[in-house]
Amino acid sequence: MGKVIVVTSGKGGVGKTTSTAALGAALAQRNERVVVVDFDVGLRNLDLVMGAERRVVYDLINVIQGEAKLSQALIRDKRLETLFLLPASQTRDKDNLTPEGVERVITELKRVFDWVICDSPAGIESGATLAMRHADMAVVVTNPEVSSVRDSDRIIGLLDSKTMKAERGERMEKHLLLTRYDANRAERGDMLKVEDVLEILSIPLIGIIPESMDVLRASNIGAPVTLADARSAPAMAYFDAARRLAGEVLPITIPGEKRGIFGKIFARRAA
Amino acid sequence: MTKMLTDARSIRIKGRSFLAVVLAPDLPFDDWLVRLDDLAARSAGFFLGRPVVLDVSDLPIDRAQLKDLITELAGRNVNIMGIEGGRPSILGPGMPPALKGGRPVSDEAVAKEPIIELRNGEAKPAAPEVRTALQSMLIREPVRSGQSVIFPEGDVTIIGSVASGAEIIAGGSIHIYGTLRGRAMAGSLGNASARIFCRKLEAELLAIDGIYKMAEDMAPGLRGQSVQLWLEGDSIIAEKLI
Ligand SMILES: Nc1ncnc2c1ncn2[C@@H]1O[C@H](COP(=O)(O)OP(=O)(O)OP(=O)(O)O)[C@@H](O)[C@H]1O
Ligand SMILES: [Mg+2]
Numbered sequence: 180m181g182k183v184i185v186v187t188s189g190k191g192g193v194g195k196t197t198s199t200a201a202l203g204a205a206l207a208q209r210n211e212r213v214v215v216v217d218f219d220v221g222l223r224n225l226d227l228v229m230g231a232e233r234r235v236v237y238d239l240i241n242v243i244q245g246e247a248k249l250s251q252a253l254i255r256d257k258r259l260e261t262l263f264l265l266p267a268s269q270t271r272d273k274d275n276l277t278p279e280g281v282e283r284v285i286t287e288l289k290r291v292f293d294w295v296i297c298d299s300p301a302g303i304e305s306g307a308t309l310a311m312r313h314a315d316m317a318v319v320v321t322n323p324e325v326s327s328v329r330d331s332d333r334i335i336g337l338l339d340s341k342t343m344k345a346e347r348g349e350r351m352e353k354h355l356l357l358t359r360y361d362a363n364r365a366e367r368g369d370m371l372k373v374e375d376v377l378e379i380l381s382i383p384l385i386g387i388i389p390e391s392m393d394v395l396r397a398s399n400i401g402a403p404v405t406l407a408d409a410r411s412a413p414a415m416a417y418f419d420a421a422r423r424l425a426g427e428v429l430p431i432t433i434p435g436e437k438r439g440i441f442g443k444i445f446a447r448r449a450a
Numbered sequence: 451m452t453k454m455l456t457d458a459r460s461i462r463i464k465g466r467s468f469l470a471v472v473l474a475p476d477l478p479f480d481d482w483l484v485r486l487d488d489l490a491a492r493s494a495g496f497f498l499g500r501p502v503v504l505d506v507s508d509l510p511i512d513r514a515q516l517k518d519l520i521t522e523l524a525g526r527n528v529n530i531m532g533i534e535g536g537r538p539s540i541l542g543p544g545m546p547p548a549l550k551g552g553r554p555v556s557d558e559a560v561a562k563e564p565i566i567e568l569r570n571g572e573a574k575p576a577a578p579e580v581r582t583a584l585q586s587m588l589i590r591e592p593v594r595s596g597q598s599v600i601f602p603e604g605d606v607t608i609i610g611s612v613a614s615g616a617e618i619i620a621g622g623s624i625h626i627y628g629t630l631r632g633r634a635m636a637g638s639l640g641n642a643s644a645r646i647f648c649r650k651l652e653a654e655l656l657a658i659d660g661i662y663k664m665a666e667d668m669a670p671g672l673r674g675q676s677v678q679l680w681l682e683g684d685s686i687i688a689e690k691l692i
Contacts, residue, residue, distance in 0.1 A: 303596075325614075329595050332613045336594030378629070379613065381592055 181212075183285060183295045184424070185314035186356075187338075189330030191301030193322045194358035197394055199298035200228040200403035201414070202318070205421035207262035208405070211293040214253065216284075217267035218310035219300040220276055226266045229256065230401025240268040243280030249287055258406055263292070273306055285313040303333065308341050315344070316352035318424070319382065322359045323370040328379055331355075335382065354385040356420060361390040362435025373433055386420030388413050389434040472534065474505040479519050490526065502528055503549055507535025516540050592628065593618065602639050614654060620644070633657075637681075646679040647691070658686055 186199045196219075203215040217225035220240065226232045231254050237247035242265075249265075256262035265288070268275075288295045299310035311317060317338050321331040335353060344351045357376060364370045377384060389412050397407035405414045405421075412434065419429055475482045504523075506516065520530055532549035533541060541548055585604040592608075593599060595615035599606060602621040611628035618624050619635045622644050626634070629650040635657040637644030642659040651672055656663045658681045669688070676691040 329614050332595040333615065336597050339591075339594070379611070379631075381611070 181289045181292045181295055182316065183289060183297065183314045184316050184318055185297045185299055185311040185338075186318045186320060187299040187307060187311055187334050188301065188320040188327070189303060189307075189334040190322075190327045193320050193327055194356075194388070194394075195301075195320050196224045196228055196298050197398065197404070198318065198320050198356055198358060198388070198417070199225060199296050201405045201417040202421050202424065203294070203296050204256075204259060204262060204403035205405040205418050206294050206296075206425070207256070207259045209421070209425070210261060211425075212261045212263075212291070213294045213296065214263040214265055214288055214292045216265040216288070216295060216297045218276070218297055218306055220267045220271065220273040220306060221269065222300065223267035223269050225298050226254075226264060227401060228398050228403065229264050231256070231264050231266070232401070235266045238266045238268040238271075239284065240271045240275045242284055243277060244275060249284065258402070276306065276309055278309060278312065281309050282313060303337060307334075308337065311338055311342050313343055314338075314351070316354065316424075318354050318356050318385070319380070320356050320358055321376060321380070323357060323365070323373070323376055325371065328371060328376055331380060335380065353382040354424065355380055355382050356386050356388065357384065358388040359390045360387050360434055362433075365433075365435065384431060385423040386416050387431065387433055388416045388420075472503045472505050473523075473528075474507075475509070475519065477509065477511070479515070479522070483522055486526070501531045503532045503534050504530045504546070505534045506540075511540065513540045513542060517545070520545070586622075587620075593632070595632070611650075612648075614652075623647070642681050644681075647677075649676050651675055651677045651688075656686060661686060 184202075186195045186202070188195050199215050203213045207213040215225060215229065216239065217223050218239075219225070223238075226235055234254050237252035239252065241247040242249050242252050252265055254264045254266065256264070265284075285295060297310045297314065300306040319331050319334060319338075321327050338351045338353060339345050342351055355377070357373065360373075361370060365372070373384075373387065391411065391413045393408055393411035394404050394413050397404040400407060404411065405417050408414055409418070416434070419431075423429060473486075502523075504520070511519075516533075516536070523530060530546045532546050534549045536548055538548075585601075587599070587601045587604070587606045589599065589606070589608045590610070592610035593612045593616045595613040597613075598617040598619065599608075600619045602619075604620070605622035605625065606618055606620040607625040607627070608618065609627045612618055612626055612630050612632045612634065614631040616632035617635070618626075618633070619638045621639045621641060622636065624634045624636045624644075624646045626646075626648040628648070629652055630646075630648040631652045631654065633655040634646050634648070634653060635655075636646050637659040638657075640659060644658055646656060646658065651668070652674065653668070654665050656668075656679060658679065661681060661684055663686045672688050672690070677688050678691055679686055679688045681687070
């Protein structure tokens, strides 16, 4: 049985879609079977970041409504043969995303893939709660600024109450992915410190992704950053985050700092 | 000449929450009033000095009927402070104001006598006074933004932080072994001896027994400190805990 991950944030535009694609491609490069699922019905983006927008025939809603088989809607990546995309519908109403339908699709995907990564829409409405509903673990994407941190805190509360895991009385595994981290602004004190974000959210950190032009360049050519330029700083940070998701223990360094403060962060992680 | 506002004293505006008894009458009102009289005969003074709210949701009545009912109640010394669930067409000048956003509380919270359900026929006899042991609630994880913990029965202890946008409302004291960034309201049912304790104070709002303090009213020296807060008269006093 594969693992289901939801990539979620509450606040919009913090890097969920970018992270879904980058982590999906990073895991697939380890020869694991990965599907990335777009839950952002009506505002789909994942197909663009994956460079598959011209290959979408059927989508998640078609599968839920019984208009297409799952195998017909899945799009295999042109570069990595273990990476697949299940796109969202751009035209259909998001009310077509039913709880029963989502459950059926996720159950089927888990049987075939090692990783099912769900790209959540922003907000706390039904799209976001359905995307997290069947997750085994969550990647909470947060930018180092107060509104994003507060929204992530709100989402963590929902992860602990509105998911199947929570309802069964189990603990949802949650990981913090700090994105768009700008070393220069951090230096000037214009951003929340990593330590403060960790203190507020108190969930383990799986990576710090630097703010970088490489991310924009990758999305312009329709490739996850971990495929477009595997040597770039954001790609390397995503590769490490993917390894941590898979259970490896690696020290974390803060971009721009010569010597990592990993001792400190590590201690927290273990706590 | 325009009047100058030279008085240096500012006007004190305070927020306070009261626990109201909600009466939900049913039709015909005559029968309901008989049951009400019966209740009043058995527990004298039940409504005396209590804020009473009239819940008229779903009742097919007009303004005249509502006015009559209010007069009948006033004749029984039941003064209505507000009306819940009334269509705007039946409310009007000379009537108590419309109320919205009420939150139910547990029955024990309505002071000594248990609240008596008048809606479904037969009124239950007033139970003898029982003093229940003080209760407490323990929460072992952070309280996240958007969550609210409401515990009118007693003290609340949190092992973890209370996020910005989260709130804790306790009938008794509040103990936070973590950072308080959201709101904490202790003694919410009228308990002036309730206190708030926290390991690190970054609160948005504090209240004890209905007396509030907003973040900007707090002494800057207290921010980030380990503090306890209590009530002296009408002011919230804070002291660092070592
Ligand atoms: N590390 C980064 N450096 C620079 N730009 C980034 C980075 N991460 C994301 N971006 C940019 O930020 C924008 C928003 O990213 P993305 O679409 O991944 O966010 P999202 O959380 O999925 O948004 P939405 O809530 O709208 O779905 C995009 O233009 C993306 O290219
Ligand atoms: Mg997105």
